[in-house]
Amino acid sequence: MTPSERLCINCHVPMVKAAMNYKGLKFEARQCPKCREKIFTEELTMKAISQLEKNRLEPKYTKQPIKIGHSWGVTFPKEVADVFHLGNGKTKLVMHPNVEKNRIEIVLE
Ligand SMILES: [Zn+2]
Known part of the structure; x- marks a missing residue:
């Protein structure tokens, strides 16, 4: 089992990668293939935050000294x-x- 792999607490089967949409942004989540329960781990939350922060920034800024x-x-x-x-x-x-x-x-x- 990889560290990012989780078992569904209800069905005890490995959860699979799933996309989650929030306000038009796609986030990676884990989903139970049996009961369709979706979870968002701490690791995935950190990833999502970085993604959101990245979206706030321009690829470059030009400034004058x-x-x-x-x-x-x-x-x-x-x-x-x-x-x-x-x-x-x-x-x-x-x-x-x-x-x-x-x-x-x-x-x-
Ligand atoms: Zn389940």
Whole structure:
């Protein structure tokens, strides 16, 4: 049995993958082939949340650097700040400048 495989609590048969529709979005669930009971595991819930958060974000954002004193800043769109919890006071942004690729990568810690 794979870790994501569950037995139906009523019928004790392995549940199968099933799609669940909610507000036009498709989520993966598990369904008993016998009694049609559907369940949503913690793992599937986490997956669904990531999917919802992904849907809130644009594939890319274009920003202009802002001069702040002697430094330069960049603003984050509200939905990006929300999804990545930028406002919780603990989030650290680690910058990885890559000159060859003309890229500054920001990693959350
Ligand atoms: Zn069942």
